[in-house]
Amino acid sequence: MVKSVAVFSPATVANVGAGFDMMGFAIDGLGDRMILRTNASEKISIKLITGDFGKISRIPAENTAGVALIHFMKHLDIRQGVELEIHKLSPVGSGLGSSASSAAAAVFGLNELLGNPVGDKLGLIPFALEGEKLASGCIHADNIAPAMLGGMLVVRSANPVDLIEIPVPDELCTVLVHPDLEILTKTARNLVPSQVSLNDTITQMANVAGFIMAMVNNDMLLLSRSFQDLLAEPYRAPLITGYSQVKQAALDNGAIGCSISGSGPTVFAFVTGIQRAEKIAAAMVLAFCKAGVTAHSYLSPINRTGTYSS
């Protein structure tokens, strides 16, 4: 009997302010929609990918969803034939965790098809991480974890997986602005210095602390003061034409903070109030436009659901 499941896994923002490589959150509406169907072949096959402009490999061993499934089946010691349809509802290579959404959706979907042998989403993360590793070259859970679980999460450790949920005030909203620029994750990663001064380390730690307590206490002034990154933003900003003007436009119009989503080029801002969010989004797009770059904006609350079957 052929069984099938439809899954949605949200896009995610990593490198949240001071939280470089250790904090991420999920957003609403954007992400991967994936349909998984069992068959008798004992093989993984990717039948269809839409929305990727041909950028993503259809070969399972070269595709984050495929690699995640290979590792998951190896762990379960099964060879389940499964056919994937992947619909990319967020831009690929934009810094919104597209590969993480694919890996999380695939593992979650197969677990559903098999009658939930793992028991909870947390237990699925290590297999999704193996898929993500294909894209980033190393184990990073700051996109995978919020894609799977939703909300805002700190990754205290990826192996073993140790995640910490950060409370998010209801009124907090995200403005995402995606410019038509291409940045390779590898290029962006190589720009970040491998050594950090002790002073910068301490400042970054203090801003992480400030960010978290601001979320806990719903203190938007503290959140704004703490919304600083010394580790990656200064080095990656030059890759994004117009970045400093776009950031300034967001802050001038009342954004709590503004930074680069993942390794970019998407820029995100934290805002309270939907009207202010719309104004900020327009100002950011205009600033990109003035710098000669076409850009699209998107508003979203923090997604609290993560990956689900629909």
Add this chain to the structure above:
Amino acid sequence: MVKSVAVFSPATVANVGAGFDMMGFAIDGLGDRMILRTNASEKISIKLITGDFGKISRIPAENTAGVALIHFMKHLDIRQGVELEIHKLSPVGSGLGSSASSAAAAVFGLNELLGNPVGDKLGLIPFALEGEKLASGCIHADNIAPAMLGGMLVVRSANPVDLIEIPVPDELCTVLVHPDLEILTKTARNLVPSQVSLNDTITQMANVAGFIMAMVNNDMLLLSRSFQDLLAEPYRAPLITGYSQVKQAALDNGAIGCSISGSGPTVFAFVTGIQRAEKIAAAMVLAFCKAGVTAHSYLSPINRTGTYSS
């Protein structure tokens, strides 16, 4: 008319686990008791210091309390004659913020004598920091801030002062063990590398996040996992004879975490439950003893009062 005030300012623990140079808390019972008396001399004089074994200068310009008062009076544009009696109720040079207690007590006391011109304790901190600077050579608020205000605080910035209160579960108790060893703050500081690898920086940030959310959620298992320091402890531990055995004794007996208080040599452990705390204190003292070092233990909750007039 001669006016006088008696002030107590608590001892403090800085470098709390992952919170190197940016987090500290106050403890009960230990600290500085100071009596300040006005006179007509227009000069600061230190009449008496007890409990310091002659280690602290009686010359105001060479004494943290004196220097703090000089800066405070300069700010107020007054020349108030004041005479100090300083009673050190915590060991000098032990890593328990002795100089911070003196600076905080002096500034708080003079502000009281003058009828509270500054209005709140927060406003007194910059002057106390000037006193502390004499001892440490630079502006660090991780002892001064909890000495003045009590509780557990993150210093997001010392200039301007930006402090963040971290909630502390009621049942959390501190074991302090002070070995008869001498460590110069300067020596301890020079041992900490001025560059940190990016990986260690991220791990430390994640542990700061874990520590704080553990406090917020009263999650002692997370607190234990997050109680790690990669920045200072590995480099300073060799200064404390028997340190690794003492730490192991604390953990083997159920301590949540154990690290070096300030720049040492005092070692502190977090514990829940007074009986367990007594057992851990005894085990730590015994471990020092086996390493040939005499040590004294002290149990304290987190002090929530800070500096007060008594």
